[in-house]
Amino acid sequence: MNEPTTPAEASPTVAAHAARTLSTRRIILLSIAGVLVVALVATLLVFRPWEGRAEARPAPIPKSQTQVEPALGECTAPPEGDGSSPGLAPAAADDAFGGWEQRLNDTAATTRFSASEDVREGLTSLSLTSGTGAQPPVPERFEQSVPVTTGETLTVAFSSKAATAGSQVSIVLGPNAVAKRLAIPDGAEWADTSVSYTVPRGMASLSVAIEITSLQGEVLIDGLTVQRNGTELLVNGGFEDTSAVLSIDNATLLFDGAPDSRDLNVRTRVAAATTIAWCVSGGETEYGGVSTFEDGLVQVPVEYSDPGLYTVKISMHHAGQLVERSATFGVVPPRNGVPSGIGIAAHFQGGVARMTNAPATLAMLGADSVRFEVPWQRIEKEPGVYTYPQYIDQVMGAYETAGMSVLTVPAYYNPLYDQGKTPSTDRGLQGYSAYTGALLSKYPASGGLTEIYNEYDHIFNTGACGTTPDCYMRMLVPAAAAAKATNPAATVYGPSTAGMQVRFDWLAPFIAQGGLDHVDVLTFHPYTQPEGPTLLDSQLQELNGMIAAAKPGVDVPISFTEMGWATVDGWVSRDEQAAYTAQTAPIALKAGVDSIYWFTLADTGSDRSNYEASFGFFETASTFTPNTYQPKISAIALAVSQRMLGGATFSAEENWGEGVKAYTFTTADGRTITAAWAPDAPASVAVEDLPDGKVLDMNGRQVDAEDSLDIGEAPVYLVHND
Template sequence: MLAVLVCAVLLSFGAVPAAAPVQAAAYGAPRFTDPMALYDAATARVALTAANGSVSYSVASAEGGLLRQGTATVSSGAGSIDLRTLGPGYFKLTVRNTAGSASTDLGIVARLATTPTTKSPFGTTAHPGIHWQLNHAAASRALGLSTTRVDWRWERMATFISGFYRWDTVGEAEIKRLRALGIRPSLVIAYHGLCDGALTPSSTTCINEYAKFARATAQRFGTTVDYAVYNEWNAATNTGSCGRSADCYMKLLKPAAAAIRAAAPGARVLGPALGAVDDWWAVDGPAYTWFQRFVQLGGAGHVDLVTIHNYSVTTAPDGKGERAVRNAKALLAAAGISKPVVMEEAGYPTVADGLPEYLQAAFMARDAAAVLTAGAATYMPYGLVDNYNDRAHAESNFGLFRHEAVNGGRLVPKQAAVTQAVLSRLLAGAVSRGEEKLGTGTRSMMWRMADGRTLRIVWTTDKTRTLEIGGSTGVAATDWLGRPVPTLLTGGKRQMVIGGIPAFVTTPAGTTARVF
């Protein structure tokens, strides 16, 4: 992110003694116990504790409409609410008994137990050092991600003895969990050591120390992870005296990349993780000119994946992230270089009195569809969880999940998390067929799905319209939360209303579409 993330203080804990048995009567008011409020539609049961007896519950839709009411039995302090027949979507569950009540938002996703991982074109960023008690790997798996960035902070591991490090055990545990679930970790090797006044390395001595740390890291993990050389060198994360130019970045990248490859032949190096917002990627914009210089200096020759960032923080995403990808690919192509381009960070904050959560989800889906269609190898919304529990601070509220402190340590999804889980399963193994031209004000990104069907992610940029699919069988449409979209059969064709929130429409291959 373009603002500097405050370092979390990590505490070491000894063994925790076993808790004494709790009598059922002590449970009292309802409390939800699932560590993550994302459920598979076929098996959705919400676990809770409460006083023995019965609890009443109600379920509301994302729009606030009452969908269901009922009761459930609690025995030995444990119970559950059966939501298996509710279907996919985003809901608010409220549970009550005579001692009190509890509410939670939750997501239900079709085929959540099916995890695409390596075939998924999606990833994100996790901060185990901030959220040390969370299982980021389990959340990444539920979202259907293939890769997750993990902080690998030099300043937390550096010592006054060159080449000796206090390894980040919290980060290592998360890396191990990610690998066990088939999710590729990407280690962000940043930001400073104890040299150069504890600033971003600029001197030859300090740059060599950074390269030494990168080499030791590669010796530790080998080819099981990817290695990102710094993060947003052109932004506030860079405090070094050399400056934020591509020329200065190259002084760090070349020895670091060489050190990583020497220690772990075949390892993948990522960079430059170039920070950008709004129009920075326009021709002659600050990100464009920085990247142009990076390519001229041969920077792309030192990385295996070209990573860029773009935040459309003040506007809808259309034309922004996709332009960043196209311009980056064009500059690479002009230099005779063909390498994967990854949109490594993008997103919107759901800050108080700012963007509502449903728009975060809608804009993410629009941006992801356009960016992948523009040729990005991977799209990585930032980030997995809100950084801090501060609703007034934009930097703290980019997460797909809300901060765990809001929900008693549980991971509760925003609507964007449900959208991400739906998208990952639709696009796993899919091949882009480009953008379908349906007229001004309508955008339709097309894919050939792994099973041969055609997927359209379609939305409008001005007003609602009617989408007509040229066929009546094999047509299915869902909204951004995975809920079925009503269609009208007329004249042997399917019609549906579309607007600014994308619809996901699957049809047999070769089916035509028009908008009016």
């Protein structure tokens, strides 16, 4: 899979509100007389003992899903006053807007993107002001892309207001070479602009950007539309989907530790004291309350201690309209401090806040490393001169502070060499090698890990030489030498072959040509989707035999530097993604795999038919959670897998009956744990035939099995009573 990079004109990922999440709920219905329930709820809603967050915490109200929502008016807050807007407090930072992403420039942005209640229509418009008092050193962009067809004619319209003359702000359609720029006119009143636009030849995706070259005072934009025969193509062109009115600003939505130390921080910029209703579900009991913002903050307690995926629903009235939002969050077992061998393949996208907060989420998952493809063309713009964008420094610094290693992948091309294609000439390969060394030199605290290219055997290789092991060796040998010259303790990863499964047809000649003499860790991407990973069991044993024959007596670590499943409708469900993730760890540990870098941290779009955008363990970026991502059930399964098997060694393959895979491991703290699943069809195992112990499901919750234990594709863990 490729790292989204930002050349002169990139197509940004379209972010939207989080897609639906499938979760397994266990609801226990309490036998409470209906009249008593009504009386209890009425009393609570009248006297509201939970109000005043500092004085008292709302206690959980045991209810089923069918009881809790009517009891709280379906989590609907009471209307405020006469429905007029109390106004938004001044923005102290950027607001998030669904569908729009700020382009990452080499220097920090100066423009503040915030919501305004000075509107042409609706509740909010986009306000552009200077956040620093300075002008942008280079044009700054707020952008998204829409699918188009060559030669079609679109209607583009927007409303704008620029009371102070002299700003240079434009709506830009298409890449610079053929861009159409629509300047925002000066004027103290709202002005409407509408034009026709014909899509240039060869264009399948149209970038739509708000470009800021200079600002004088405030510029407002509202009602931006891009339509095909009356059908809207743009996401959130009215700027109504924003974090300004209601958001959760936690740095991570995974929690562990003591229940009373966890809160969901709900924020608003609405200036007046506003009331929200909230309810939390996903456990055996559900609870909720009604609270009033104090200084723009309400803290919703996370009362659950059982691991699992949960949902919070929040509603409030604003300007006469009901605002309803929901988000998933997860509770994971306490971290155990064991080196996990788990990494996450992440991207430089989602906004600086999400990127720099991500180490906290990775820590909750149990990961101790992250993998980034670092765009060569963004860093070497003059031969031999390396200038690092501020956002890359910020992200690398965040992982350094968190004590996590970073596996850097020098990727993929540079227009200074080989016409911007994958390097294949002597000069291009020399430039790539020098860049590889420069990356390690720039970030010495990242652990000295580097992977020579990404999926050289796949479509990301555009070089003249080709995709063969012979061509890769021409790149690997000098690049690995440059890495070792920069840092003798550097760990060189390669060849990073693409899926599917183990590519013996490529790895065999690579090993025969002495490739293992130039890498410290053998890497590949053994995707098996839409199937599970069980078929890798025999393939990894075969690969180990091949390595042993080539390097007898030498330990050659193996790493999956990408692995995962895309949660695409009709392909792999969210529950299947979680189950396959949990299956992979025991298979890999049995074969002695050193590490797995899971692809990827978060979905990069809301299109449920887009495979490349749907591999995330977390949902796509949402304005409701502007500083982090909302977990899928696979994130919980990954964290539980690490707590069960992180640092474990394989002991034996057990016979739990036909169709059941059962592998036993000894953990770093001396426990004996068996991971078991039935990959093809559900099975049942007599409890009396199993060792004594405690059984946990894939999500870390205890399984009560009296006579028999039902086993499916979601693994269970038997923690032996040693």
